[in-house]
Amino acid sequence: MARIGVFICHCGENISATVDVEKVAQEAAKLSGVAFAIDYKYMCSDPGQTQIIEAIKEHKLTGIVVGACSPRMHEATFRKAAEKGGINPYLCEMANLREQVSWVHARSEATTAKAIDIVRMMVQKVKQDSKLFPIKVPVIKTALVIGGGIAGIQAALDIANAGHKVIMVEKAPSIGGHMSQLSETFPTLDCSQCILTPRMVEVAQHPNITLHTFAEVESVSGYVGNFDVQVRLKAKSVDMKLCTGCGSCWQKCPNKKIPDEFNAGLSFRTAIYTPFPQAVPNKPVIDRANCSWFQKGKCGVCKKVCPVGAINYEMEDEIIDIKVGAIVTATGFDIKHTDFFPEYGYGEFKDVIDGLQFERLASASGPTNGEIRRPSDGKIPEKIVFVACAGSRDKAKGIEYCSKICCMYTAKHAMMYKHKNHDGEAYVFYMDVRSAGKNYDEFVRRAVEEDDVQYIRGRVSRIYEKNGKLIVKGVDTLMNAEPIEIEADMVVLATAVVANQDAESVAQKMHISYDKHHFFAEAHPKLRPVETNTAGIMLAGACQTAKDIPDAVSQASAAASKVMGLFSSDEMTREPVVAVVNRMMPPQFTTCTGCLLCMEVCPYHAIEREEILDRRTGEILKVAARVNAGLCQGCGTCVAFCRNKSIDLQGYTNQQMLSEVIALLNKPF
Amino acid sequence: MPDFEPKIVAFVCNWCTYAGADLAGTSRTKYAPNVRIVRFPCTGRIDFMLLMKAFENGADGVIISGCHPNDCHYTSGNFHARRRWITFRSLLDFIGFDIDRITFSWVSAAEGRKWAELVDEVTNTIRAKGPFTEISTLDSSKLKQLFYDEITK
Amino acid sequence: MTKLQNKVAELFENGTINLMIGFKNALTNQPVPCFIENASQAELLIYTPECKNNLAVYLHKPEVKQSKKIGIFGNMATLRSIVQLTSENQFWDIEKTILTIDANDEVIVFANMEELETYVQENFPDISEEDLKLLAYLDSLTREERWNYWTEQFTACIKCYACRAVCPMCYCSQCTVECNQPQWVKVSSKTSGNMEWHTIRAMHLAGRCVNCGECGRTCPAGIPIHLLTARMNQDLFKEFGTRPGFSTKGEYALNTFKVDDKEGFIK
């Protein structure tokens, strides 16, 4: 038999001014199962809490209802008190008599009546409460970092330096990501590779970091603290242990006409290749799609010339299973290419290039050794037009967002061009110049004032070729909106930053959500910007949204610290408000009929297929749903969804919710 | 019916509307005392049967409210709920239930005022409609009689 | 022997099946479901347009399940049910061979679910004419008239649950109405309780019902309850474009959503 205690708080005058608290307490005392009811000035005060604790002991209470402020305010406080009193904290419920009664209604019969109703409702609920205990989940203190760009590198190093094991997976043959392609970086104009390559080497040599390049995540299962991840190590066709990276293979390779990804297609590479001189690891892989051995079955030059016999054409993809406690997703971004722009020639004009291509032209290690030359004829352009917001902030192009980095790198590009060709002319078409950031606006001003880059506020409507020149038609919205035309030798489009081609499938593998542009979604836009909705999976860098280097790096460190927090104890505890699928004696085992339609409903993929097996024969006796308490966040959508009520939500059970409703309406209960 | 005071039950989610109702309190926004709030973790948790039960047990009107689309604390609970309501409404409408007695709404944690206005508005409409008797009178033999006449014709 | 009978006999002989669910003539000359256990009985099998029963319901019965290799003859409703039930993961424990007779009455034995799926999708039926008429009639009524119509119907219900028994989609080992903690549905067959049952039933079948009409045909009180689910299907198709029993991957309206689902009714 339930023995419920009811404690009505005056909250000074806050409640008692409009609610007849004595009456509420008296009425509560009459309710069946209520063994003790009292009202007091300040329930949350020490004496107030002591009263509760004493009452629980003295009257052997099996549950308590505190009629006071909102549970969002003091539920924790009173649950602690309940615990001190010797009952399970989840046997304490609050009736919200302040925020939702006394503060919103005038003193009246009705107001007091409402208070009584709410108390009656909570008494019914607490009668149905059952003891709950926080869920403890063991944590594997190894982190997986997906992506070896600057964000991934930063996160990996931070976690590794904190003394935890890190496994890094990079799909390219080398780590370094887009940053390794950049020439110089704003706002300091220091060379990208000079600051990046040391970190790349650090990753390769760090005792706590295991690096898998030319590898991709195949599948992710499990839950926070206990992920099971399958990684595909793509066949490199080169034995990394034997290879010394001498380079005789790629020097001799006959297939020399393959567009070089690292140089954004502005030069060629061989079929067996290391993406760039400072690659980590600095050992080649064979690009099978372009290798005559794999395509035509003949050649084998690299095998012949390799002094250590490291070439292995028979090598196959390998799938390895790893167990990690947390995952940092740093899969980076891509940019729109010039073929995305009909009005700028559908990518058919050779000298209309995108930002990354310009980076390579301007880079000392690039195809032109840092001399800015036209891809079409290798001439040094006398006039370059830069088009900012190419695709970005353009609804018609399906990209409403700002790509954030373009204003800055366009200024940088114009500057670098001017530094390299003093009498060259640089024009920038822009919508707005967004240069918020430390020393950012100063940087843009420098481009305008010191390097006299011509900024034209307006859009470019069309580019066409006419006798060897690119005619750029636009409008200057400041010079009394005159349409203008510039005969340029080269045009650089600051094309929109977009999510990777495979972002969607990656997100689906990880069970994390993503926005309509396939950028990964953070758990909360303001308060949980580096976590995802799947506990234990963090975000770093431009896979979440367009970011420049400082932003990517700071988010990476933030993600790393989230991981370290998770790794700070051997076990993590979670609220016991989770869904459970009922269990009963064989042969029924559970009322769940295993339709598994609920699996689709769960936002956290916490519902799994369970096969109940015969202990001896091992044959399947029943298929049912099972809720993974590690993943469940307790929304209860599955509960309302389950047709025959086989799933229930602890703390908000069907029994409780229904009796709340009945208690509320049928009076006297 | 002048002195009729409707009983209105509100099923709300913990993160948006319940917090919104709290905000109405902290900002001392007054509204009709006819509403009784039942707190759920998420609109996704609200079982359509609870609506039936509320009406059977004498509710005159029901409010269902949660986070605005895309604001759901659990990312998609409210989207699933929305489909459930679309379906349930069309069923109720088909069997001739007065669906105007059910009000669906999105009230965010910041919309204390919207909450207060919603409650007042619903209270007034329901007050105008009068008490809900269609279900409570169902089991009375009158209807049975009517039905037997019908088939014995 | 008819093509069907031969085919089934053959299936028994080459051991593909050891139980066949189909139709035979009852003494009343009305087709009734029957269970064939060997080749010699195959000649009992018939198929006429009167063979309306949805045989899929038997696939849930333990007695049937235990004879693992089951052949089943499917009219369209049955085939759709099988597709839907596959999407609901119900056949993990049996091997079934599905037969049907197509328009130019050839016997088809489906090699796999894909074939069945394509066949169903190609011949996907619409709600029957007379049901459409009834629905249209009900739509023509005022809200109050509809309420009276249905409550009168529900008053006649005796809660025999025949509608549940004949429905292949009602396979829960323990139905909500048997769930007593809490008691969702009143036990007595009072009108309000009956209404609870029928709304629950309609909601649980919404987007899953294949419009076979068995529930309506079987109801001893003659309540056209199949209209409830038929209407649900109409509306769900209008709103979300989902069709029960259309895809084995399942396209169930209520466990998915679109961010831009219509929400005109939400304030």
Added chain:
Amino acid sequence: MQIGFYPGCSLEGSSKEYSQSLLAVAEKCGVTLEEIKDWSCCGASAAHSLNHDLSIALPARTLALAENQGMTEVVIPCAACYGRMAASQKAMLEDASVLKKTQGFIDMKFLGNVQLLTVFEFLQKYIFPVADQYIVNKLNQKTACYYGCLLARPKELTKLERPENPMEMEAVMEKAGATPIDWAFKTECCGAGFSMSRTDIVAKLSGRILEDAADRGAESIIVACPMCQSNLDLRRPEIKKQLKKDINIPVLFITQALGLSMGIPAKDLGLENHFVSTGKAVSCIVKKEA
């Protein structure tokens, strides 16, 4: 099969030859076009900038009429008319409230089941399949296919794959044995909006179009929009002043060019109605070798 036909004002007046040649070609290929009875203005020039409801109601009336007259498809050669008609239909089909409102205005039911055809769609669907048997001549000239604005845009309405660089006309001209050139002003503005009020702007814009076509050796310019045609054809004196040179490339409607290739006499195609002599274009024509 009965295909509806909406000429609109231009094709009744300034660009008679457009409808004349279209009908001639259709007739040649045994396709009958049924003019919508009692059609009214599409509201292109002014309505949609003055009164939104009116801009939807005007086309809606004509479309509803077409439906009532049992038409399932309507050809709308004029780019502006097509734009308005399509926009109106889209607006009504996408928003029930707009539909309801508009039906109120026009006091007619609108079901939205007439399919609107641009001149390209019409040619592709009904003329191409049979064209080869009727094409007897080879136009044998370099032509610049000019689309202007409304034929290609907005994408949502015109359904063109490459709105900034369409290829539909080129396809037709190749069939007719001409050599379409690659040029830069295909979809540039001819100044139509100002064709009456600011002929100086028309001269400037159209001038540049002509100039580029000339520079790239075009012997004829092919258009499918009345405004384009009149601006490029009618405004030559102003253009001459503007460019300080005389360009005498004729401007033909796509249907006229196609008609010529089918051996339809120039006068039946209204070729003599042009300001710039079309003789040059005609003179290039040779018999198609079998």
